[in-house]
Amino acid sequence: MTATIKRVRKVKRASKCMLCDATTGLHRHHVKPRSLGGTDDPDNLITLCERHHDVAHSLDDEFSRSNLTKIGLEKAKERGVVIGNRVNLKEAGIKGGETTKAKSDAFAQRFRPIIVRLQQTGMTQQEIADQFNVMGVPTLLNGLWRQTTVSGVLNRPTYH
Incomplete structure (x- = not known):
């Protein structure tokens, strides 16, 4: 029996969108x-x-x-793949929700002071989002900033 070795070509990832030359997201x-x-x-x-x-x-x-x-x-x-976790679905959902909330809270806590300072200079929420995107600052989920992202950070309840 002969083993076949699959050659994987290493290709450098493009660093910009092929349609608009964007370099983020x-x-x-x-x-x-x-x-x-x-x-x-x-x-x-x-x-x-x-x-x-x-x-x-x-x-x-x-x-x-x-x-x-x-x-x-x-x-x-x-193919016989079992989809989902049937064993402790409720517990996993609660734990996942708690983790997501903690990450979101930490993200908002980190960016709220920066956003407030930028607003005090007269920038709108959209301008702040655009500036973060130009600077390559990722959102919590590594996406692009939008006005609603900035608003969500500002409106997220703070816990002490």
């Missing part, structure tokens, strides 16, 4: 989605900013994230 987009038979081959990957990645997935219902997720889950079930 970049995503690797599969031209042909993996759930529809696409691969991680460099010829099937393009780099898009968050906005253009969203647009790419909204052009056709077949390629919507919702539909691709459903197809991927169906294929996983066909």
